[in-house]
Amino acid sequence: MKTIYLDHAATTPVDPQVIETMIPYFSTYFGNASSLHSYGRDAYDALEESRKQVAELIKARKQEIIFTAGGTESDNIAIKGVAYQNKQKRQTKGPHIITSTIEHAAVLEVCKHLQTQGYKIEYLPVDTEGIVNTTELENTISKDTFLITIMTANNEIGTIQPIEKIGRIAHDHDVLFHTDAVQAIGKMNLDMAKNKVDLLSISSHKIYGPKGVGALYIREGVRIEPLIHGGGHERGLRSSTENIPGITGLGKACELAAQRMEKDTIYLKKLRDQLIKGLLEIEESFLNGHPTKRLVNNAHFRFTGIEGESLVLGLNDKGVAAATGSACSSKKLQSSHVLTAIGIDPIHAHGSLRLTLGRENTADEIAYVIKVLPEIVDHLRTMSPLWNR
Numbered sequence: 001m002k003t004i005y006l007d008h009a010a011t012t013p014v015d016p017q018v019i020e021t022m023i024p025y026f027s028t029y030f031g032n033a034s035s036l037h038s039y040g041r042d043a044y045d046a047l048e049e050s051r052k053q054v055a056e057l058i059k060a061r062k063q064e065i066i067f068t069a070g071g072t073e074s075d076n077i078a079i080k081g082v083a084y085q086n087k088q089k090r091q092t093k094g095p096h097i098i099t100s101t102i103e104h105a106a107v108l109e110v111c112k113h114l115q116t117q118g119y120k121i122e123y124l125p126v127d128t129e130g131i132v133n134t135t136e137l138e139n140t141i142s143k144d145t146f147l148i149t150i151m152t153a154n155n156e157i158g159t160i161q162p163i164e165k166i167g168r169i170a171h172d173h174d175v176l177f178h179t180d181a182v183q184a185i186g187k188m189n190l191d192m193a194k195n196k197v198d199l200l201s202i203s204s205h206k207i208y209g210p211k212g213v214g215a216l217y218i219r220e221g222v223r224i225e226p227l228i229h230g231g232g233h234e235r236g237l238r239s240s241t242e243n244i245p246g247i248t249g250l251g252k253a254c255e256l257a258a259q260r261m262e263k264d265t266i267y268l269k270k271l272r273d274q275l276i277k278g279l280l281e282i283e284e285s286f287l288n289g290h291p292t293k294r295l296v297n298n299a300h301f302r303f304t305g306i307e308g309e310s311l312v313l314g315l316n317d318k319g320v321a322a323a324t325g326s327a328c329s330s331k332k333l334q335s336s337h338v339l340t341a342i343g344i345d346p347i348h349a350h351g352s353l354r355l356t357l358g359r360e361n362t363a364d365e366i367a368y369v370i371k372v373l374p375e376i377v378d379h380l381r382t383m384s385p386l387w388n389r
């Protein structure tokens, strides 16, 4: 059976051009980028070329990018790094961080951990479409606030936050702004030369690059305390011999994303809107998240009277790979914190389905999903006490 992959927010296939770029760095150019001989030099050159490719995608400077082992690590380095720096320097500001209730676990769990160390964390609510209220954000800033960390786009419902405005507010109040752009990168223009973003997290496996590699943008002049100490790699901010094959893969993925963004955006938006229009024809079906301020590849629904897990299994039987919420929480049977935050009660939250598109999907595949999903929903509803009631 032909399979259709609609779970690109969880991870993406590695682009063949990315694989081709990486392969020589496993064998021919296997050197350690710190070595002085020609093997080391080749690895170093590849490292710096990749840094340039990442920087270009977000219009940053090459020296503002450090490589990490993924989005989670980037978020950890950014938030804890700023927090520890703030404490260590005994700056005038107290231990106050502002975030949102719909962040990924890679941010929420860091904040929770910092809370155990005496930091005060303010979790801003979002509206029913998942957007942070910037007036409320501004009112929450106190003389003790040193960091705002709010994601660029949500991994479950795809809602895009007003990060330009958040950045301006942060800077007006002399507060640093970190954004987790793991889902947004490659799907929207992110311009560090224009935006007042101080730190931005990137993950390779969401943009057709390999897993286990990421990057962190740190605006020139922003100081952070390193979390990993050792040989002083990545400007001393993330020691450990650089993963050159992975990093060249991320670099190439960024180059391709920059080249293809315009074309991909138009294409994905068309497919997404075809999918949304088709599936909203189903009785008692609803779109979660913002109707327009959403990632071009994200369609997130809820269907009254059924469970998302059954839908995902039903779709899997028909060859379609989908998700109930975020990949990280889909194995837990608790309601998604994001759906709770946008005011969806647990019963309806359980009936949700996330379909996230990628460049290899076609209009025929979407038409197939629009055909089979109503049949699955109907079938599940015939067995559902919730629907009959």
Ligand SMILES: Cc1ncc(COP(=O)(O)O)c(C=O)c1O
Residues within 6 Å of the ligand: 009, 010, 069, 070, 071, 072, 073, 075, 104, 106, 151, 153, 154, 155, 180, 182, 183, 203, 204, 205, 212, 213, 214, 327, 328
């Ligand atoms: C918004 C967001 N942040 C962080 C991460 C973690 O990235 P990684 O898997 O590279 O650690 C993810 C992954 O799902 C994500 O969606």
